[in-house]
Amino acid sequence: MAKAQAAVVGVGTTAYGRLPEYDAYDLGMWALSDALADAGLGFGDIDGIVINRIPDYQRFCEIAGIDPQFVTITPGHGRFAAICIETAINLVSSGRCKTVALVYGNNGRSAGAAYGGPEDSYGSGANGLWFPYGMTSPGAFHALMMRRHMGLYGTTPEQIAQISMTFRNHAALNPQAVMRQPFDLDTYLNARMICDPLRLLDYCLINDGGVALIITSAERAKDHAKPPVYLRGAALQTVFADSMFPPDDFWRGAMKKVADRSFGEAGLSREDMSALMIYDNFTPTVMFSLEGCGYCGEGESGPFVAEGHLALGAKYPTNTSGGHLSESYMQGWALNVEAVRQLRGECGDRQVHDAANVHYSAAAPVCSSIVYSRDAS
């Protein structure tokens, strides 16, 4: 099997919640400072920076007082967490950069971010073409997908509930999580409908927060403050054709491709995974990822999640931080940090025993899969 080319040597997170005193730049700076300290590095060590969701790259670097060789900025879409990580892997494994900082700052809660209504441009947008029919929001897009899944495979709300209940149970063990009170099935079923079949507890939590990662080559990674966490495999696959409408296959085809490519690169299999981090903007996305990555069969994610496989202590502990549904919607970034912290054994009450490999995946118009590992090969 191939040896990993890149590794995460530092991670940083802010508090999550309502932080009106901080704008996106401040949140990015907070997280970046935290990540550099975690890596035993200084701002001057950064020679590449990839910025996500923070409005302006020049202003951010001006505030940070840095002049990296490489800079880029990416739109604040959750799918970009993996795209940014892939970019960093390419930069350090090619030798074009030594130390790449990934910085994400999101003041969506204080700024009143709305994911639906007149400003909505989810996916490929449509210039408001569907607004006269009241169609808007990524939530509705996923509600349409979930309803179709229910129609085709008989998936039930009781099964879907297990996802958000399980993640909330995990969040109860995570001091950083915004929502930590466990709830039962009745509470889930009685939560108000937002876009039927999705209820309040199927939606992620919009908050303020920041996340940063420091990525370097596997070779250099050993010289930092903490043991490296290796990026053993990573893959992206876009699904843009006809993407104004939900994909016929629930993104399964593309998810299978990225899972196969990243596991192949890692020389690991699904059975080797100690934990899963699955992009959970809405509960259905978790089901589509499980099916696409092959953790269960096509259309079988309902019964699969109902069997309890995603809980801490079960076969595939998933979103041990609580994920976007209960920790905070940090658009994939905090899930990648959780993968690193699990592999370092830093997760306290929610620590997965002897975690060796963790799989991050996101089902979206850009599908992604990243295999993190304690060992380089």
Next chain:
Amino acid sequence: MTPIDTTVPEKPRPKLDGPEKPFWDGLREGEIRVQRCENCGRHRFPASRYCPHCHSPEFQWEAVAGEGEVESFCVFHKAYFPGFVPEMPYTVLQVKLDSGVRFFSNPAEGEAKDALAVGTRVRAVFEPVDNDLTLLKFRSAEARS
């Protein structure tokens, strides 16, 4: 005493004179007009200058049949647009016409709330909003018009 404002806020309106103008004109005349690539023959909507399949810029707007199938639906309980508040909760349909073109839409006026499920055959209904705007809605194919 201030009079109580009883006007219902307007629903969002599409851009009638944009790239989809032939589509909106067609709805007013009882037809679903979409682009058809002159090179590869595929239909497409919304409008684009180039065909996403063969990249030809040659196309015509032509009418397609109004029969199709409900791929999915969802029911909005949240008011993203004030104009929809009076009819909440309201249903949005995802319909695929037999020609392969897809639309988001709503059940036609008077359609029973539970008449449309995933897989239901539907046919187009042209619902005038006013003189300028007609919307494309759908009714169960079995229902009488």
